[in-house]
Amino acid sequence: MNKRRKIFILYARFGEGHWQAASALRHSFERVGGADTVLIDLLAEAHPFLNGVSRFVYAKSYNVMPHLYGWVYETTKGMNADSPFANWLHSFGSVALRKLIERESPDAIVHTFPMLVLPSVSRKIGLSIPMFNVITDFDLHRRWVHPAVDKYYVATDDISRQLRSLGVRPERIAATGIPIRPTFRPDGARTGVAAKYGLDERRPIVMVMAPPNVPSAETAKLCLLLRDRCGAQVAVVCGRDKALRDSLAAGLAPRTGVAVLGFVERIDELMAVSRCLVTKPGGLTLSEAIAARLPLLLYRPVPGQELGNAKYLSGKGAAVICRDPHDVMHAARRLLEDASEPLAMRGALEALRKPDSSDRIALDIARQLHIMEEASSKAASFPRTTLLPTSR
Template sequence: MAKKKKIFILYARFGDGHWQAATALRQSFECLGRTEVKLIDLLAESHPVLNEVSRFVYNKSYNLLPQVYGWVYDATKGMKSDSLFANWLHSFGALTLRKLMEQERPDAIIHTFPTLVLPFIARKSGYTIPMYNVVTDFDLHRRWVHPEVDKYYVATEDISVQLSKLGVHSDRIAATGIPIRPTFLNGMNAKSIFARYGLSPERPIALIMAAPNVPCSETAEMCRSLSGKCRAQVIVVCGRNRALYDELSEIFSFEPSVLTLGFVERIDELMAVSSCIVTKPGGLTLSEAIAAQLPILLYRPVPGQELGNARYLESKGAAVICRSVEHLSRSVAELLQVPSRRIAMRNALKFLSKKNASDNIALDIERQLHIMEEASVATASPSDSVLVPT
């Protein structure tokens, strides 16, 4: 029996999207059964204090100073991989990763967050293994781009074109879509979902993913407007924000048209029975909505990658950016009341859809590693893959 390959997937917890993509890929590799996968939050393991401070600053700037976050994002968007800033940025966690590589001898590294430490390690030690980038947004930041990346897996053909213009050969790019869990939308039974959540199949459902940058009072106003003016059943998902869940639950305790939920593991069940989704434009949530062909309303996207995602989807006719509750209500009403508008948006979502992204990425990486192994057998020397101390 052939020895299993070992792969590290590096992610970060700046939001849940990078971790969700990493988890989806691990599930796909596990289904193939030929690869051992280890998920590593590199910054958390190597610099736990710095990681917590960075996450705190990220969350505060995202919620309280979004313009500052957007300015930093835009100012660094065009950075080159050989710049001093990029080299400094990609050096964090090098010692920790090198130790893990020495101990566990992985065959490849996948990034769902651009902590591209491997080239730094290679320069210091001479130890190189294949490196793959799974870009988790619809907007390309140059932090993802490095000449030593073996292959890029991206959301759209438009990002493929951008990478090609930056000198990346087309053989090293695959427009697979962003990986979502392989079981997404499997085994949906609409009748049982309606019954479980106490929903009526006779009325449209607006699914709201509560955003951290939107105050509770504004989220409540949104719910009232959609249930009243649009005559929709409203499901508001608060995630792990317990305070928001408690407050909204109290506000709508006697309002049967508004259902308040906390963290929902099977969000695909709610997407399957909803008529539209109101959300912030994170790459993973957008990819799930695209897979469900669920019309998307993007409420007050913050500057940075999320605004880039929002503008891209709106340019394709797959989403509407809304800047106020009134604008949101008008847009939802149009979607629910004008069939041609609904059909046009679903056609746009269908055009963007990439089926089985996670499985396809895992299969392609396994195939490439097999090809590399066969090639190395013919040319291997006794000194290959030996770490050189520094």
């Protein structure tokens, strides 16, 4: 009987996306990939104080200094893996990762966040561990790129081409899409879903993922414009942000046609009955909307990877970038009143769909590890050649 492999999945809690991708992969590895997984927030494990400060600064960057964050992102976007800044970035967590490797002996390490400390750790301990990068945005930053990466799993064919232009061999890239939960099934039965959230299935529904970078009063105004000017019902999802939910509920909950929701486990059901989605352009939410073929209105993307995601999807015709509540209202009205516009956007979304992304990544990594193990076994068993002295 073959021993089950152990795989480390490294993520970070800067937003929910990296963790959600890691969780989706854990589900797939344990279900179809023949591996047990350990999810590790490496920065939190290695530098808890720095992690807390970094998360605080990241959260505040939405409101206080978005252009500074965007400037840093764009300035470092083209950095080389051997640059001093890249080496500094990839040095955090080396002691913690080394201890984890020596204690648990993983068969591979998968990144859903680019803390690429493994190559330096491998050199120090003299142990080669396969390394896989799952890029969780539609915009490529060179922080993800390193010569020690065995294979990249990317959102689109365009990122695949970008990596090839950087010298990465085609067999080391797979355009699988960003991993979303294998249980995400937006094509299921829709009967009764609207009523489950206090809405009327006979009237159009617009789904709003309440942006964390937007004051609750502005989000409330946006919801009322959608209801009053577009004739839509609004399902506004606040996730795990209880303070935001309470603030919106205080002003919106008594109003008919607006449902204020917290964390929604079956977000696929809600997407299935919605006509469009208003959201910030995070990679995981965008991937779920693409899977659901749900037209996207991307609200006030902040400079950095979110703006890169927004520009990419807008350029493909799969999304509209909106800067204020009235932009959203006008874009939603077009989608609700003009049948040709949502049809075109759904066609663009369909062209971007990569079904079963999480399972495909887990299965491919399992196959890659099997190939590596076979090659290593053959190399170890290959007979040494003894040179015999020649007769004079």
